Amino acid sequence: MVRDNIEAAIKEALASLGALHVPFVVERPAEMEHGDYATNAALAAAKILKKNPRDVAEQLKEKLVSQLPSTEDSVGVSAQQVSLSAIKKIEVAGVGFINFTLAGTVVKKIVHEAHEAEWGSNILYKGKTVMVEYTDPNPFKEFHIGHLMSNAIGESIARVLEFSGANVIRANYQGDVGLHVAKAIWGKQQKPDASWGEAYAYGSAEYEANKEEIDAINKKVYEKDPSVIALYDEGRKHSLETFEKIYKTLGTKFDTYFFESETWQKGLALVQTNVGKVFEESDGAVIYRGEQDGLHTRVFVNKAGLPTYEAKDLGLLMLKKEIGTIDLSITITASEQQEYLKVVLAAAKHIAEVADIAQKTKHITHGMMRFAEGKMSSRTGNVITGESLLNDLQAEAKEKMQGRELEDSEKTAEHIAVGGIKYSVLKQASGKDIVFDPAKSLSLEGDSGPYVQYALVRARAVLRKASEAEAVDAESAEPSPLERLLVHFPEVVERAASELEPHYVVTYITELAADFNSWYASERFIIDGKVSKHTVAAVKAVENTLARGLQVLGIPAPEEM
RNA sequence: GCUCUUGUAGUUCAAUGGAUAGAACAGCUCCGUCCUAAGGAGUAGAUGCAGGUUCGAUUCCUGCCAAGGGCACCA
Numbered sequence: 095m096v097r098d099n100i101e102a103a104i105k106e107a108l109a110s111l112g113a114l115h116v117p118f119v120v121e122r123p124a125e126m127e128h129g130d131y132a133t134n135a136a137l138a139a140a141k142i143l144k145k146n147p148r149d150v151a152e153q154l155k156e157k158l159v160s161q162l163p164s165t166e167d168s169v170g171v172s173a174q175q176v177s178l179s180a181i182k183k184i185e186v187a188g189v190g191f192i193n194f195t196l197a198g199t200v201v202k203k204i205v206h207e208a209h210e211a212e213w214g215s216n217i218l219y220k221g222k223t224v225m226v227e228y229t230d231p232n233p234f235k236e237f238h239i240g241h242l243m244s245n246a247i248g249e250s251i252a253r254v255l256e257f258s259g260a261n262v263i264r265a266n267y268q269g270d271v272g273l274h275v276a277k278a279i280w281g282k283q284q285k286p287d288a289s290w291g292e293a294y295a296y297g298s299a300e301y302e303a304n305k306e307e308i309d310a311i312n313k314k315v316y317e318k319d320p321s322v323i324a325l326y327d328e329g330r331k332h333s334l335e336t337f338e339k340i341y342k343t344l345g346t347k348f349d350t351y352f353f354e355s356e357t358w359q360k361g362l363a364l365v366q367t368n369v370g371k372v373f374e375e376s377d378g379a380v381i382y383r384g385e386q387d388g389l390h391t392r393v394f395v396n397k398a399g400l401p402t403y404e405a406k407d408l409g410l411l412m413l414k415k416e417i418g419t420i421d422l423s424i425t426i427t428a429s430e431q432q433e434y435l436k437v438v439l440a441a442a443k444h445i446a447e448v449a450d451i452a453q454k455t456k457h458i459t460h461g462m463m464r465f466a467e468g469k470m471s472s473r474t475g476n477v478i479t480g481e482s483l484l485n486d487l488q489a490e491a492k493e494k495m496q497g498r499e500l501e502d503s504e505k506t507a508e509h510i511a512v513g514g515i516k517y518s519v520l521k522q523a524s525g526k527d528i529v530f531d532p533a534k535s536l537s538l539e540g541d542s543g544p545y546v547q548y549a550l551v552r553a554r555a556v557l558r559k560a561s562e563a564e565a566v567d568a569e570s571a572e573p574s575p576l577e578r579l580l581v582h583f584p585e586v587v588e589r590a591a592s593e594l595e596p597h598y599v600v601t602y603i604t605e606l607a608a609d610f611n612s613w614y615a616s617e618r619f620i621i622d623g624k625v626s627k628h629t630v631a632a633v634k635a636v637e638n639t640l641a642r643g644l645q646v647l648g649i650p651a652p653e654e655m
Numbered sequence: 656g657c658u659c660u661u662g663u664a665g666u667u668c669a670a671u672g673g674a675u676a677g678a679a680c681a682g683c684u685c686c687g688u689c690c691u692a693a694g695g696a697g698u699a700g701a702u703g704c705a706g707g708u709u710c711g712a713u714u715c716c717u718g719c720c721a722a723g724g725g726c727a728c729c730a
Contacts, residue, residue, distance in 0.1 A: 121671065123674080124670085124674075124675090124676090124677075125674075125675085128674075132674085134671095134672085134673060137672095137673070137710090137711085140710090141709090141710085146710095147710075187674075188673080188674045189673075189710075190710095191673075191674065232730080272729085272730075273730090274729095274730085377727075377728085378728085379728050380728095381727070384726095389658085389726090390657085390658075390727090391726085391727065392726090392727070392728090393727050393728040394728090395728085396727090396728040397728060398728085400728090402727095402729080402730090403729075403730050404728095406730095428724095429659090429660070429723090429724065429725095430723095430724055430725070430730095431724095431725090431730080432660080432724075432725075433658075433724080433725045433726075434725075434726095434730090436659090461660090461661090461723085461724090462723090466666095466667085494693070498691085498693090518667095521667095522667090522668055522669080523668090525661080526660085526661065526668095526723095527661090527723075528667095529666090529667060529668095531666095531667075531680090534667080534679090534680070537680085537693085538692095538693040539679085539693080540679040540680055541667085541668075541678070541679045541680085542679090544693075545679095548691080548693065548694085551691070552690085552691060552694090555690065555691055556690055556691095558690090559690050560690080563690090589671085593671090597668090598669095600669095601668090601669060601670090604678080604679085605677095605678080608678085608679095611694065612695065612696085614690085614694080614695085615686090615692085615694060615695040615696080616695075616696085618689070618690070619690060620690055625690095654691085655691085655693080
């Protein structure tokens with residue numbers, strides 16, 4: 095990437111000025127007049143050297159210019175090997191910024207080769223194996239909106255990491271034992287004709303009145319007692335199959351599944367062998383005193399001797415470790431589990447078997463999805479499940495498309511619904527609550543998944559028409575703002591990968607889509623059956639970049655809409 | 656009470672210690688025979704409060720205020 099080359103050159107120039115280890119950034123300036131890249135290196139160095147920033151900037155510029163070849167032969171440079179010779183202009187500006195403007199030929203070259211080149215340096219995570227655990231729904235319960243959020247974030251992080259060269263293992267951890275299972279089974283026993291969802295709802299509602307009976311079932315499930323096993327297997331299978339359909343719609347394919355029915359024994363064993371060392375007994379339970387790490391105390395094994403979720407999570411760490419060498423393990427959950435997981439990981443770091451994997455674990459959280467008031471129709475009463483949300487949005491999308499002749503309007507509506515939800519979830523930095531407005535998420539006016547999808551569809555339509563037109567050579571003009579924006583895509587994804595924040599990609603492709611739409615509205619591409627090769631190349635680059643951007647976000651790209 | 660997270664236009668979100676805080680929606684003005692107008696152009700509008708560090712703070716530190724999460728056998 096050009097950016098990397100500039101960064102390396104600046105490092106070299108700084109070193110020759112005697113300023114080592116200066117923290118600086120090379121970024122896209124807010125203003126196009128400031129060039130294609132800008133750095134605060136001189137400002138940062140001036141601080142360390144205790145000199146005037148402008149003077150340092152001038153010196154730095156001199157060094158950089160002296161590194162430029164005297165002949166401006168940038169035409170023979172390929173997109174991957176753009177060197178400093180690709181730079182047309184280096185300027186000192188403002189309080190001491192150094193701005194770089196790329197040679198027009200180089201911008202065009204990068205842009206026009208983009209559709210062929212394997213983009214991205216693929217260096218950041220090259221050779222690294224990263225496990226991403228996300229979605230985590232519980233069999234016997236509904237797939238709710240939180241799972242949708244976890245899925246959207248996890249899938250995009252997985253893809254962004256893959257873009258950066260990582261080998262990603264997608265993992266899903268599901269609670270197939272526990273009280274919720276017992277409630278569902280009890281409900282089904284009482285009402286054999288009810289659906290599993292209704293059975294669970296009934297069991298939940300009746301739990302207090304039938305506590306003993308349901309608790310007994312819970313124990314039987316753990317023990318795989320023959321009296322419940324048939325019903326258990328049926329319900330579990332039904333849930334998992336339902337989930338699998340949703341994953342398919344959402345575009346996720348998991349590599350591995352973990353279940354609580356596999357983690358609890360391992361976790362329990364880990365806790366038991368460390369009582370007196372890591373854990374202590376208190377009031378009949380086994381606890382970890384998180385206060386030693388500035389956290390709080392949590393119960394790992396309850397009075398009855400059963401493992402809590404904490405112990406099960408230790409068992410999960412064991413299972414993850416058994417998969418093989420993992421360089422980074424990412425877990426995505428709702429933010430309400432943030433403090434909880436800190437305690438579990440703190441305890442795990444004291445246990446030899448799982449200390450290493452605990453050390454490598456990063457927790458990414460998402461807030462709750464709240465709904466803009468009064469704008470959500472729900473067919474299932476008060477509860478909006480992930481499924482019903484998808485279905486409602488799909489129906490709404492289909493309605494919006496009425497009058498259009500599409501090959502597969504059902505599929506297109508699905509793509510729009512999924513894109514609308516995912517975009518809404520991914521457009522902001524993770525951790526905060528999301529206010530979801532269904533109408534806005536499907537609207538083509540303004541920031542939305544469909545808006546970006548639509549820009550892509552338009553670009554594709556132009557390319558189709560252009561392929562029927564006569565391609566003519568055009569005078570090579572200076573690159574347009576749109577083309578200059580296209581150059582930055584790889585570094586945006588790389589930043590998303592290094593910070594595990596997909597929203598950078600969302601912001602970027604939205605800007606790109608808007609710029610393209612603006613261009614589209616102001617320009618006629620095909621005139622009298624003729625189209626400039628130049629235009630075709632630029633549109634192709636837009637199409638390619640939008641498609642890739644959506645792809646790393648896990649947002650489907652419809653062919654038409 | 657302790658602790659974590661978050662406070663940016665009317666609303667929903669951006670901003671890597673830097674250049675004039677950037678978008679979208681809603682508002683107000685405009686653009687319809689043409690490659691998908693499900694679009695586009697323009698306009699107005701914001702950093703919770705008070706200190707501190709810095710050449711420079713939405714960003715870092717301290718205090719306050721406000722919202723949300725967590726704090727013993729649920730997940």
